[in-house]
Amino acid sequence: MNYQTYFAPHFQSSNQLLSRNDEMVLQLIQQSIQGERNDELFYDFLIKLAPTREEQEIIAGIRDDERKHRSMFKTLYTQLTGMAPKVSDEGTEPLPASYLEGIEKALIGELKAFEKYRKLYLHINPQYRDWIFEIMTDEIKHASYYNWLYAKNK
Template sequence: MYYPLQTPMYVPIRGYSSYMMRTEELVINLILQSIAGERNDELFYQELLQLAPTDKEKEVITGIRDDERKHRQMFRNIYTQLTGMQPAVQEAMEPAEHVADYVSGIEDALMGELKAFEKYRTIYLNIRPEYRNMIFEIMTDEIKHASYYNWLYAKNRK
């Protein structure tokens, strides 16, 4: 659930074209990480969903899981548009981490959503302007998810 972040490259090293090439590489690498991360989150939330004690909590987690699917597809589309190729990302069949228990799973999910937001902010600041609306939608969803997980954590913490 925690994503390694790369430092954005804002300062050109040898001219503008070199800067643009390095920035494009950064964005493409972060998008590939994001495709895999969104799939991993989807699988983690599917496990978390099985532990949810109420229908309302299941409904909230289901909505978040479905958003993760949408985000993965959006990142795949952006990658294809930027590179002209389909992303060569191995889709996970199980989450990298399994849910130990409901409350700690909620806590992990909350922290993962916030880390994802930080990564997506780096993408937003470095991607071509025509893709920023899609990245902005994903970023605002991640903050919404963090708010929901905060609510679930407060509701279930003992």
């Protein structure tokens, strides 16, 4: 792997590569808009399964962050393209059979989201990196909470 290309794609001079990166960034943002909506709906369901008020509040805080992220991604997409993103308010993820299964799925989902957002961070215009950094750090915080909830309920 060429790490200079991976960590500093702006060093590439090919217009074709830049266009491909721009398209990739827009696709990741669109995927993220739907992903954040899926997470929000999924966490609404987990709140209902949570055995304690404390756990409900933790998951509700995470859900509220996902709403914030979705709004940020929609704004970002609009700023980059001049058009509002085409989005669905419907969820596309199956619901878990149990609370513990849901917590495990949420933990893995938050870590995968972090990986996707790290890729976005490395390829997006530097003026937007603070936005992506905020979302990335929230995702790591969420994973930590879900790890604690999983250990507590296992």
